[in-house]
Amino acid sequence: MLKELIEPFRHPRPAFTLGESRGLSSGRGPKAAKAKDYNGTLARIWSYLAKRRAKLGLVLFMVVLSSGLSLLAPYMIGRAVDTYLGGGGEHWPRFLGALTAVYVGYAVSSWLQNIWMIDIAQETVYRMRTDLFRHLHRLPIPFFNRRQQGEIMSRLTNDIESVSSTLNSSAIQIFSSVLTLVGTVSVMLWLSPLLTLLTFIVVPLMALGMRWITRRTGPLFKERQRSMGELNGFIEETLSGQRLIKAFSQEERVIEDFAERNRRIMLSGYWAQVISGFIPKLMNSLNNLSFAIVAGVGGILAVHGSVTVGTILVFVEYTRQFTRPLNDLANQWNTLLSAIAGAERVFEVLAEETEAAWEKGASALPAVQGAVSFQGVSFSYDGERENLSDITFKAKPGETVALVGPTGAGKTTLIGLLCRFYEPDKGQIAVDGRDLSGVTRESLRSQMAFVLQDTFLFKGTIRDNIRYGRLDASDEEVERAAIAANAHSFITRLPGGYDHMLETGGSGISQGQRQLLAIARAILADPAILVLDEATSSIDTVTEVKIQEGLLALMKGRTSFVIAHRLGTIRRADRILVMQGGRIVQQGTHEELAGVPGLYAELVSGGEEEEQGEDHH
């Protein structure tokens, strides 16, 4: 089906044939990047963040400031208590003022670091999303053959979103936690190495507990992110394949399939949350333990006069502060893991090679006359079974080449190679004598136009839909093209005429009318090479005649490749390529081929019978 070749996004496989997950690196075409390790992913996230270095520096400064102030407050309270106990109570207004300033400073610096980080995060994610979208549109067709549309969309939405939420809050919190931790421990050591050591008793337990938990939650978060992508792919396919699902009464099966996938997400989400839910509990218990140790041992030390009551107060407060960042770290770790899983999936796509990367050193194809030649071209989709073998033919500028043959013969594949959606494994394709492997794809495709069985129309006016053929065309040029395509009369009968709004997919106008618009679009594009996929379904005779006339106008003076189903079109062709099993089995004009026994004669007699049958009907 040619339309699937041209519009891979719009034609996913039927929902109920899906079930397997397809890895990025399966199939042929550019090599997919191996899954990056965490460090690689973090380095790439950093390469995005680094563009906002200056502001990030400010954020870091605020983080340092707020962490420092959060350390200062307990210390001040401890010193104040010792001063009071030592009889220096008259300084309380000064102390109160200083403490208030510290708390206000802490609040302001925390607030600033938050809003600045949100700004950085949003911009970073904006750039990531833009890069991903742009990159997707530069990827070669084989990439899309291997993926589900919804799964790709999930990378653009879900995965990017998880990176966004982490950058917004978790990243900063993690940094601030580490800083507070280091600061707290330093001050603690300075105040009393013995009490610090006692506080540390719980640290190995915390580390072990954390390790146990994150080892289990990490893969679960990754799995959840992956399953989510798959589910999105599945949803997209079932929605776009609604007609097919209904036509084959597969609703129940699709619903069951969905339930199974949904259950998988529920399970991985459930276990990831349940296991990571232990983290705060574990941290709290260990926190209380160290609290008790410090209070108990500190009390004894104070009685013996080795430490002051103020120091114990500072320590009790620091013990809390010391475990809080650990607690935060543990909590944020989960978010971080799911963000890394998301980012990995984004970077995986970004690591795929674009079409442009394939064609380094290629030059633009100048305006062509339209001479096309295939010389000994062979191609295989999977690298095992040849789908085209030794294809050789020449078409002069302006000639019409009809491709005929049974289903699966390789007609669409041949066109796919001509448009360079795929590259030949052997042989050479040339336009005006220029080997296509040395020219840029964009410059080749800009000189080609397609009229497919099912034309893609987007939401917008009729005028804009035709103008898609050449965006800078004036209103007069659009109308002239519509007149030449025989589309003018039906357009003027629509409410609003050329300004009539079409819904997505062009629902609201008939299949024949859609083809007339496609012809107008192609006439406007004025390409040297034309690809037509003739409609197989019968269209009412009046429209059919209009389409044929429109097509004749379009094909005049252009090299046209027609995947032909109608005998009339085939008879008119300057050259007929009869294909079977990936080979050209016969080649010539109708007169040359009709008289000799072979596939063409069989196809023609079959076709004639069918057409006669239709006439009788």
Ligand SMILES: Nc1ncnc2c1ncn2[C@@H]1O[C@H](COP(=O)(O)OP(=O)(O)OP(=O)(O)O)[C@@H](O)[C@H]1O
């Ligand atoms: N994306 C793909 N990946 C793998 N194999 C493919 C792909 N597209 C087509 N094929 C195989 O290549 C062969 C030729 O297919 P092609 O679509 O070119 O035939 P066709 O002559 O255009 O058929 P039809 O008239 O039914 O559209 C078939 O065996 C088909 O199964």
